[in-house]
Amino acid sequence: MVKKLEEYEWICPEPFTNLYTSTAGDYLPCCAIDWNELFKKYGDKIYTTEKHSIRDYFNSSFNKDFKKALKENNKDFFKDICKNCIKSEKAGFRSHRQWYLERFTKDELKHKKEELEKIIHEESTPTFLHSVEALSVGGNTCNLACNMCSEGASSKYNSEAVKLNEIDFMYTKPKNYKNFYDDLDSYKILEFKFTGGEPLLIEDNYKLMQKQSKDTIIRIITNGTVDPSKLIKILKDFKEVIINVSVEGPKDVTNYIRHGSDFNIVLKHYDMMQEVFQRVSFTTTINALNIARIPELLKMRKGHAGSPVTNNFYSVNSIPDDIKEIYLNKLYEEGATDLINYLEHAEYNETDMWKMLRHLKRRDRLRKTNLLDVFPEWKKYYENCNG
Ligand SMILES: C[S@@+](CC[C@H](N)C(=O)[O-])C[C@H]1O[C@@H](n2cnc3c(N)ncnc32)[C@H](O)[C@@H]1O
Numbered sequence: 001m002v003k004k005l006e007e008y009e010w011i012c013p014e015p016f017t018n019l020y021t022s023t024a025g026d027y028l029p030c031c032a033i034d035w036n037e038l039f040k041k042y043g044d045k046i047y048t049t050e051k052h053s054i055r056d057y058f059n060s061s062f063n064k065d066f067k068k069a070l071k072e073n074n075k076d077f078f079k080d081i082c083k084n085c086i087k088s089e090k091a092g093f094r095s096h097r098q099w100y101l102e103r104f105t106k107d108e109l110k111h112k113k114e115e116l117e118k119i120i121h122e123e124s125t126p127t128f129l130h131s132v133e134a135l136s137v138g139g140n141t142c143n144l145a146c147n148m149c150s151e152g153a154s155s156k157y158n159s160e161a162v163k164l165n166e167i168d169f170m171y172t173k174p175k176n177y178k179n180f181y182d183d184l185d186s187y188k189i190l191e192f193k194f195t196g197g198e199p200l201l202i203e204d205n206y207k208l209m210q211k212q213s214k215d216t217i218i219r220i221i222t223n224g225t226v227d228p229s230k231l232i233k234i235l236k237d238f239k240e241v242i243i244n245v246s247v248e249g250p251k252d253v254t255n256y257i258r259h260g261s262d263f264n265i266v267l268k269h270y271d272m273m274q275e276v277f278q279r280v281s282f283t284t285t286i287n288a289l290n291i292a293r294i295p296e297l298l299k300m301r302k303g304h305a306g307s308p309v310t311n312n313f314y315s316v317n318s319i320p321d322d323i324k325e326i327y328l329n330k331l332y333e334e335g336a337t338d339l340i341n342y343l344e345h346a347e348y349n350e351t352d353m354w355k356m357l358r359h360l361k362r363r364d365r366l367r368k369t370n371l372l373d374v375f376p377e378w379k380k381y382y383e384n385c386n387g
């Protein structure tokens with residue numbers, strides 16, 4: 001008997017019908033997985049796009065063991081690598097896992113629910129991919145060096161980190177094995193996500209878009225700095241195009257945190273895309289600097305506070321109590337309930353705050369910028385920090 005999704009204790013569609021390749025060229029089960037835990041525990045079992053095909057990945061021992069563990073609710077296998085979802089669910093937030101499940105049980109992927117249930121039951125190579133995010137196509141190619149980002153996601157951040165002697169290597173673009181693109185053609189792809197790096201800078205991304213059926217949902221996360229004319233021309237007849245334009249707040253906040261960005265140009269590109277596509281919106285991270293400035297942005301155009309920074313010291317836990325009070329007061333004035341709730345739950349971590357300030361000070365020197373021009377409330381801490 002094929003089990004229904006609802007009958008499993010803790011099932012997740014991602015290892016069954018999702019394809020995610022990282023900017024370094026690793027096949028990973030999904031974008032929410034804890035990378036540190038994954039490589040610590042299963043590093044020797046992770047397949048790469050240089051050596052392995054998509055079919056190889058779905059038949060790899062790691063993928064098979066993971067699928068089996070999910071079906072049997074063997075938490076020992078996945079409690080560490082899936083801790084982002086487990087934590088979110090415990091805190092009462094909808095996890096990445098729950099979001100995908102809901103898409104199959106209630107929303108736009110409902111017509112594929114039974115087929116997914118069969119794939120799970122048989123542990124077979126997928127007959128469709130509910131989502132593809134192939135970051136190995138462009139590697140970490142990016143024209144910005146956003147402070148909260150990382151060398152793995154941005155070549156510009158990478159080169160700054162090398163100049164600052166924080167690291168001593170440059171990522172190289174990963175190779176995709178020779179049939180990667182043809183192999184992708186052999187799957188029915190329900191949603192293709194283009195993130196990055198900066199997806200609009202990557203020529204192969206446009207080629208991939210042109211190859212998709214007009215029914216494929218196209219989701220793009222872009223920094224908004226690249227002229228979208230070519231994108232518009234290719235995607236204008238697609239049934240569903242969702243575009244998230246990443247900024248961190250109004251002009252001064254975005255230009256400072258997303259180093260290399262120009263808010264006025266981003267706004268112009270946003271409006272060009274909004275004229276053609278229905279679902280264009282701003283997205284921000286929620287970090288220690290921008291949290292109180294997000295509501296100002298959301299008055300300008302459609303958007304939402306997107307992903308909280310949790311993987312480095314730009315998290316809201318780096319906000320000391322006196323600045324937290326200033327930020328909370330500002331958020332109360334704006335009536336920003338979700339952000340207030342998020343900030344109230346932050347637990348101050350002084351070590352992380354100094355790490356963040358040193359990180360900022362090194363970059364301010366290199367870029368000839370100054371944190372205090374945009375965030376003067378940090379004066380007493382910034383001036384006492386030896387970067
Ligand atoms: C890595 S970027 C790649 C796409 C594109 N370059 C952009 O900035 O939109 C994807 C998303 O991750 C967000 N992001 C960057 N660093 C982050 C972090 N440390 N934690 C959570 N989200 C982050 C970005 O703001 C962006 O919305």
Ligand code: SF4
Nearest residue numbers: 142144146149154223
């Ligand atoms: S634009 Fe995107 S990929 Fe580039 S540095 Fe910023 S967040 Fe990272």
